[in-house]
Each structure stands twice: as C-alpha cells, then as structure tokens.
Amino acid sequence: xxxxxxxxxxxxxxxxxxxxxxxxxxxxxxxxxxxxxxxxxxxxxxxxxxxxxxxxxxxxxxxxxxxxxxxxxxxxxxxxxxxxxxxxxxxxxxxxxxxxxxxxxxxxxxxxxxxxxxxxxxxxxxxxxxxxxxxxxxxxxxxxxxxxxxxx
Amino acid sequence: xxxxxxxxxxxxxxxxxxxxxxxxxxxxxxxxxxxxxxxxxxxxxxxxxxxxxxxxxxxxxxxxxxxxxxxxxxxxxxxxxxxxxxxxxxxxxxxxxxxxxxxxxxxxxxxxxxxxxxxxxxxxxxxxxxxxxxxxxxxxxxxxxxxxxxxxxxxxxxxxxxxxxxxxxxxxxxxxxxxxxxxxxxxxxxxxxxxxxxxxxxxxxxxxxxxxxxxxxxxxxxxxxxxxxxxxxxxxxxxxxxxxxxxxxxxxxxxxxxxxxxxxxxxxxxxxxxxxxxxxxxxxxxxxxxxxxxxxxxxxxxxxxxxxxxxxxxxxxxxxxxxxxxxxxxxxxxxxxxxxxxxxxxxxxxxxxxxxxxxxxxxxxxxxxxxxxxxxxxxxxxxxxxxxxxxxxxxxxxxxxxxxxxxxxxxxxxxxxxxxxxxxxxxxxxxxxxxxxxxxxxxxxxxxxxxxxxxxxxxxxxxxxxxxxxxxxxxxxxxxxxxxxxxxxxxxxxxxxxxxxxxxxxxxxxxxxxxxxxxxxxxxxxxxxxxxxxxxxxxxxxxxxxxxxxxxxxxxxxxxxxxxxxxxxxxxxxxxxxxxxxxxxxxxxxxxxxxxxxxxxxxxxxxxxxxxxxxxxxxxxxxxxxxxxxxxxxxxxxxxxxxxxxxxxxxxxxxxxxxxxxx
Numbered sequence: 111x112x113x114x115x116x117x118x119x120x121x122x123x124x125x126x127x128x129x130x131x132x133x134x135x136x137x138x139x140x141x142x143x144x145x146x147x148x149x150x151x152x153x154x155x156x157x158x159x160x161x162x163x164x165x166x167x168x169x170x171x172x173x174x175x176x177x178x179x180x181x182x183x184x185x186x187x188x189x190x191x192x193x194x195x196x197x198x199x200x201x202x203x204x205x206x207x208x209x210x211x212x213x214x215x216x217x218x219x220x221x222x223x224x225x226x227x228x229x230x231x232x233x234x235x236x237x238x239x240x241x242x243x244x245x246x247x248x249x250x251x252x253x254x255x256x257x258x259x260x261x262x
Numbered sequence: 263x264x265x266x267x268x269x270x271x272x273x274x275x276x277x278x279x280x281x282x283x284x285x286x287x288x289x290x291x292x293x294x295x296x297x298x299x300x301x302x303x304x305x306x307x308x309x310x311x312x313x314x315x316x317x318x319x320x321x322x323x324x325x326x327x328x329x330x331x332x333x334x335x336x337x338x339x340x341x342x343x344x345x346x347x348x349x350x351x352x353x354x355x356x357x358x359x360x361x362x363x364x365x366x367x368x369x370x371x372x373x374x375x376x377x378x379x380x381x382x383x384x385x386x387x388x389x390x391x392x393x394x395x396x397x398x399x400x401x402x403x404x405x406x407x408x409x410x411x412x413x414x415x416x417x418x419x420x421x422x423x424x425x426x427x428x429x430x431x432x433x434x435x436x437x438x439x440x441x442x443x444x445x446x447x448x449x450x451x452x453x454x455x456x457x458x459x460x461x462x463x464x465x466x467x468x469x470x471x472x473x474x475x476x477x478x479x480x481x482x483x484x485x486x487x488x489x490x491x492x493x494x495x496x497x498x499x500x501x502x503x504x505x506x507x508x509x510x511x512x513x514x515x516x517x518x519x520x521x522x523x524x525x526x527x528x529x530x531x532x533x534x535x536x537x538x539x540x541x542x543x544x545x546x547x548x549x550x551x552x553x554x555x556x557x558x559x560x561x562x563x564x565x566x567x568x569x570x571x572x573x574x575x576x577x578x579x580x581x582x583x584x585x586x587x588x589x590x591x592x593x594x595x596x597x598x599x600x601x602x603x604x605x606x607x608x609x610x611x612x613x614x615x616x617x618x619x620x621x622x623x624x625x626x627x628x629x630x631x632x633x634x635x636x637x638x639x640x641x642x643x644x645x646x647x648x649x650x651x652x653x654x655x656x657x658x659x660x661x662x663x664x665x666x667x668x669x670x671x672x673x674x675x676x677x678x679x680x681x682x683x684x685x686x687x688x689x690x691x692x693x694x695x696x697x698x699x700x701x702x703x704x705x706x707x708x709x710x711x712x713x714x715x716x717x718x719x720x721x722x723x724x725x726x727x728x729x730x731x732x733x734x735x736x737x738x739x740x741x742x743x744x745x746x747x748x749x750x751x752x753x754x755x756x757x758x759x760x761x762x763x764x765x766x767x768x769x770x771x772x773x774x775x776x777x778x779x780x781x782x783x784x785x786x787x788x789x790x791x792x793x794x795x796x797x798x799x800x801x802x803x804x805x806x807x808x809x810x811x812x813x814x815x816x817x818x819x820x821x822x823x824x825x826x827x828x829x830x831x832x833x834x835x836x837x838x839x840x841x842x843x844x845x846x847x848x849x850x851x852x853x854x855x856x857x858x859x860x861x862x863x864x865x866x867x868x869x870x871x872x873x874x875x876x877x878x879x880x881x882x883x884x885x886x887x888x889x890x891x892x893x894x895x896x897x898x899x900x901x902x903x904x905x906x907x908x909x910x911x912x913x914x915x916x917x918x919x920x921x922x923x924x925x
Contacts, residue, residue: 139779155373
C-alpha cells in the first residue's frame with residue numbers, strides 16, 4: 111500500500127469523527143472578530159462552541175483541564191494580539207499561562223489539543239481560518255483518548 | 263423583585279431574525295429541545311425577538327409565568343445585549359438575570375450550507391446559555407458622577423469642530439495639539455473641492471473661535487502621555503513641551519525669527535520641506551496661538567549652549583519672552599469623555615520607487631502641490647519648478663491606495679483633489695497640457711460629479727489605466743518621462759502623485775495609551791461600522807475625522823459634530839452607570855496571599871487586615887470603581903477567593919459541562 115492510500119483509508123476511518131471543541135474568546139478582539147466572520151459570511155466548520163469572556167487572561171487553566179478531562183477534543187483560547195489588549199497586558203499573562211499549561215499537558219499527550227491564537231476585531235477572515243485550522247488539526251489527532259478511557 | 267432562589271424559572275426565546283437564522287437553523291427544533299432542559303419554564307420563537315412584539319412576549323412571560331431568568335438566542339450580545347437587558351428591567355426583573363446565545367454571527371451565518379450541524383450547534387449554544395442562566399444572580403448597577411469636562415486630542419479641522427461643538431454646550435473642553443499651532447492638514451491646503459473655496463478663509467475664523475472661546479483651554483505643543491480611569495473619570499497626563507518662549511509674553515512680532523542665525527536654513531515642515539524657516543518659528547502666519555517656538559533639534563544655542571556672543575533672537579525680542587532654560591511641564595487633566603481627532607499622514611511614495619519620487623524634484627506629492635499652489639506657500643502661489651512654470655503636468659492617481667499588496671482601501675479624497683489640482687494648473691498656467699492617469703473616478707459626494715465634469719470640459723485629458731499595469735517615471739534631460747503601459751510616453755515638466763491618506767505612522771503609542779483598537783488598515787476601529795461609527799470599544803472615548811478612515815472635509819466636520827454630541831451625553835447627564843460585572847472578594851476563601859494584586863492592570867485590589875474572631879484576618883479589597891472586570895484576578899487566584907460577577911467560576915464551568923454533556 112502506498113503512503114497516499116494509507117492516508118486515504120485513515121481519513122475514511124476518521125471521516126465520521128465530529129470533534130467537540132471548546133473556545134474561549136475575549137470580548138474585545140476575538141469575539142468581535144468571530145462576529146465579523148459571521149457578518150462577512152465566512153464559512154467554517156461548526157465544531158467549535160465559543161464562550162465569551164471579557165479577557166483571555168481570565169481563562170482559568172482549571173476550565174481547560176476540566177474540559178479536557180470531561181472529554182473535549184480540543185480547547186481554543188483566542189485573544190487580542192500582543193500589545194493590543196483592551197486591559198493593557200492581560201494577553202501577555204494568557205501567553206505565559208497557556209505556555210506553562212501546555213508544558214504540563216505534554217506529559218499526558220494533550221498539549222497538541224490546546225490552541226492559543228490572536229484574532230483582532232477586524233480579522234473576521236482570520237477567525238474563520240483559525241477555526242478551520244483547529245478543527246482539521248483535531249480531526250487529524252482523532253478523539254480525545256481520555257474520553258474513551260472514561261467511557262470504559 | 264422576586265427570585266426563585268435555587269430553582270429558577272428560565273424562559274428561552276429563539277429569534278428567527280427574519281430568515282437570517284431560520285434559513286439555516288431549524289428554529290422549531292431548537293425551541294422543542296430547549297423545553298427539555300432543566301429549569302426551562304417556557305420556550306418560544308419569534309420572527310424578530312428584538313422588535314416591540316418580540317420584547318412583549320418576554321415581558322408577558324416574566325409577568326404571567328414568573329420567568330426570572332431569560333435566555334435569548336439570536337444575534338451577538340455585542341449587538342443586542344443592552345436591548346434585552348432593558349426589556350428585563352422594564353418588566354421588573356434584574357437586567358443581569360439575562361444570558362444570550364449567539365446563533366446568528368457564530369452559527370447560522372457561518373454554517374449556511376450545513377443546516378443540520380448548524381441546528382445541533384444552536385442547541386449546544388442554547389444548552390450552554392441555559393446552564394449559565396441558572397446560576398445568574400441579580401446585580402446592582404453602580405452610579406458614579408461624570409466630570410463636566412471633555413478632552414479633544416488633535417487640533418485639525420475635526421478636533422477644532424469637535425471642541426467648538428462640545429464647548430458650545432457649555433462644557434469645559436481641553437484641546438490638545440502636538441504641533442505649535444492648531445489648524446492641521448486643512449491649514450496646508452490651498453483650495454477645497456468641489457466648491458473651490460479657499461481653505462484658509464474658512465478654517466482660520468474657526469481657529470480664532472477656538473482661541474477666544476471661554477470654555478476651551480488650548481494646549482498646543484503638547485502630548486497626551488497617559489490616560490487612567492474610566493468613562494466619567496479619566497485622568498489624563500499631558501506633557502506641555504518647552505517652547506523656550508514664554509507664551510504669555512510673546513506678542514508674535516517675529517523679530518526673533520528675522521534675527522535667527524539659521525534664518526532661511528531650516529526645512530519648513532508646514533511647507534512640506536519645500537521652503538525654509540528659522541530655528542525659532544511659527545508654522546504659518548495665521549497660527550493660533552500666534553506664539554513663537556524654538557526648534558530644539560535645530561537651535562544652535564540649545565544644541566551647543568552658545569550662539570555667537572549673545573543669542574540674537576533673545577537680543578531682538580523686546581518683550582523679553584525667550585527663555586532657553588524653559589523645561590517641559592507635565593499637567594494632569596480630569597475629564598469625563600475624550601474625543602480622538604489625530605488626523606492622518608500621507609503615503610510615502612518612496613515605498614514605490616517606480617514613481618521616481620525622491621529621485622527628481624519634478625515628482626511631488628499632492629500635499630506638496632498644495633503648498634506650491636498656495637499663495638502662502640514658498641513660491642507665493644506661482645506654480646514653478648526650478649524657477650520655471652511647468653507646461654506639461656501629469657497627475658497619477660491611486661498612489662499607495664487600492665493596492666491589494668498594501669493599502670487595499672480607497673483613499674476617497676484623491677480623485678477630487680486631483681481634479682482640483684488640474685483645474686488650478688489650468689487656471690494659473692496658460693496653455694498647459696494636463697493629463698490625469700486614473701483607474702476609476704470616484705466622484706460620489708455632493709457636487710463631486712459636477713465638478714469632475716467641469717474639470718474634464720476644461721480640456722484636461724483623463725487617461726484610463728489598470729492599477730496593475732506597469733507605470734514608470736524616469737528623469738531625462740531635465741524633464742520626467744511618464745511611461746504608462748498602453749499609452750504613449752509623456753515628457754512632463756511636473757508629475758503630481760495622488761498619495762493616499764494613511765493612519766499616522768506613530769499612532770501606536772497613543773492607541774495603547776487610550777486602549778483603543780486599530781483595524782487591518784491601521785485606522786482606529788469603531789464599535790459598529792454603521793450604527794456607532796464614532797464610538798470606540800472603550801466607553802467614553804470617541805473618534806472624529808481621518809483617524810477613523812479617509813474622509814473629505816464635509817464628512818470630517820459631520821463626524822466631529824457627531825462625536826461631540828456623543829461625548830457630551832454622559833457629561834450632560836451628569837452621572838453614568840458602571841457595569842456591576844466587576845470583581846468581588848469571597849472573604850471566607852481569601853487568605854490574603856495577594857497573588858491577584860500584581861496582575862491587576864487597574865490597581866483595583868489592595869491587601870487589608872482586620873480583626874475577626876479575635877485574630878488578624880488578611881484579605882483583599884476590590885475597588886468597584888477602578889475594576890474594569892477583566893478577571894485576570896479570578897484566573898490567578900488558586901483559592902477561589904475572588905470572582906468576577908456575571909462570569910464566575912461556577913457559571914463558566916457550568917457552560918463547559920453543558921457543552922460536554924456532563925452533569
């Protein structure tokens with residue numbers, strides 16, 4: 111079997127997999143960017159359900175851990191670009207916090223399921239691209255292995 | 263108001279939004295699904311939930327069914343959250359017992375071709391909102407007084423108009439301008455399209471009005487360095503740069519500039535460096551205030567500590583106004599609202615070397631042409647290059663705009679100012695041959711098309727070229743040759759580039775100070791492009807003029823008047839509601855570790871000690887007025903000792919669990 115054929119079979123097997131991804135969007139940039147994506151009718155996969163928070167820096171790492179242990183296939187955190195935080199410097203804290211969290215998650219093989227992205231209020235197109243990218247990456251990874259473990 | 267404590271009655275209202283939602287999401291299925299969710303008392307759908315009859319449905323259920331938590335699944339909360347909160351308030355329910363699920367922008371519009379999946383997503387979003395709604399608690403709004411002063415940043419036509427309009431409402435207004443005079447770009451213009459009235463003649467009376475106005479305090483040669491606080495109570499730090507001239511003594515006679523040893527040797531920015539000035543100067547004769555300023559980067563005395571035996575400017579000044587020892591002064595202003603009117607820069611055509619700008623003095627920008635043709639300009643209004651009138655002039659449009667690799671936007675004013683320039687050359691230079699290279703003439707404003715037709719009829723040839731077609735301007739034998747693809751070469755005496763309006767190159771600092779965002783085009787971003795074009799996402803800060811996007815003078819003046827009206831509203835009200843969704847310390851959980859204090863960007867948290875049960879208890883105290891509700895404290899706290907109302911740990915956790923189907 112060639113590499114290409116292998117790939118096709120793998121895709122078919124995972125074809126039915128519709129990941130459930132949790133998104134945290136900051137109110138000022140990324141949520142507004144998501145609104146703009148909708149207004150501009152950019153189409154993206156419906157797999158990411160977003161929760162609006164005022165600032166990305168208020169995303170408690172516990173929420174992310176809880177989501178992953180509760181079976182979310184991925185978690186996206188999106189905030190203002192560095193330097194553009196509505197609250198001056200919140201996103202710098204987000205950046206450090208998520209980096210630390212991903213380091214811990216490496217031990218459990220979950221670190222690739224957490225995404226941190228910067229999307230501004232004017233980047234509707236980018237928002238759609240980010241959601242597409244994240245969804246495809248999770249489809250490639252397959253379901254959260256911990257979900258299965260809990261199910262058994 | 264009654265609330266059903268532990269077993270709230272939730273009403274869920276799904277909006278069809280005409281067909282914006284219902285064409286993709288099966289609204290009836292979502293309604294049916296919502297009825298199965300815990301604590302949901304009633305679930306309905308309607309064509310337009312935000313309309314009067316839609317609102318009446320909600321009010322009726324609150325009154326008749328005792329609904330005490332409301333979930334509306336419709337558009338973005340950034341759009342209609344305030345609308346629905348008001349509905350709850352009208353019906354006697356606390357407005358914060360409300361949650362919104364965004365099934366339009368985030369669902370129906372984004373998944374238009376996946377109806378079933380979109381319907382499932384809408385169900386998820388509703389389930390998450392219901393889970394949060396169950397845990398919502400009533401919150402009390404906090405009212406704070408608004409300081410009765412306003413600040414306008416930028417003294418061009420937009421800032422002038424805004425300051426006059428605010429001050430005319432009887433509100434004390436500070437106008438801060440960073441250059442030595444107000445007037446801005448409009449002061450540099452010769453005539454204005456399409457009416458051809460003289461720019462200075464309509465601008466300078468307004469400048470004088472500003473100076474004379476009893477309620478306007480003018481701070482020129484000053485920079486806004488810091489903005490703290492919030493709507494109603496901003497604290498603004500302004501640096502008044504040293505002019506090295508006492509403005510109370512200076513009478514503006516100009517003898518100092520005559521005496522300056524650098525007279526006629528310093529590049530004159532007001533004339534786009536086409537003319538020369540002294541090291542002590544006023545930007546232009548009609549400057550307001552008419553007070554001289556020493557250029558610290560040029561003045562010999564300031565640079566070397568010595569200028570001949572005795573500085574000649576000081577010797578010449580009879581009013582004894584010159585003070586080389588003057589220092590910057592930092593002042594603090596307390597203001598209720600802020601209008602940003604910082605104007606624009608011009609695209610630098612050296613970024614596109616094909617236009618030959620910078621290689622030949624015969625290629626100039628639109629603004630340079632304005633100074634060249636202005637009677638107050640370096641040539642006294644004679645159009646001349648190297649002392650000779652140009653007989654063949656070529657105008658090239660869309661330089662630095664409508665460029666998919668650079669500034670994609672249309673700069674909006676260039677078509678008309680080019681038509682005006684061509685007309686002015688026609689008027690002043692007999693027998694001149696004039697060519698305009700254009701791509702599309704955008705004559706959209708009042709009187710624009712008429713003006714364009716008039717100019718064309720004056721024998722000015724308009725030649726069309728595609729934007730992507732190659733064009734090159736090269737110097738040859740004391741002339742410049744314009745080689746445009748598909749057109750014969752033109753040997754011209756002068757080429758005028760219609761350079762685009764761009765955001766101020768150094769605006770980043772101010773954007774950070776004000777905490778307002780910029781779009782992809784770098785212009786300041788308005789909250790809503792259609793319905794709130796003057797508001798920024800930061801409450802109490804408004805936009806006027808070209809800092810928000812390219813505009814002509816009438817649009818700028820209109821927007822400035824609008825921004826002034828917007829900025830005056832909270833001030834005239836005298837008080838403002840602050841969002842109660844701020845931090846709250848849970849004293850029983852807080853052990854005073856103070857981890858949260860350092861991350862708080864507003865210094866809203868302090869560590870305190872008090873006596874409890876005979877022992878010292880450390881805890882953190884939150885200042886509601888300073889807190890902006892970002893919640894960094896909540897995510898930092900390892901002990902659940904501080905929460906942000908409306909976004910508590912339990913509320914968000916409940917949403918996460920609802921999404922994942924965990925109960």
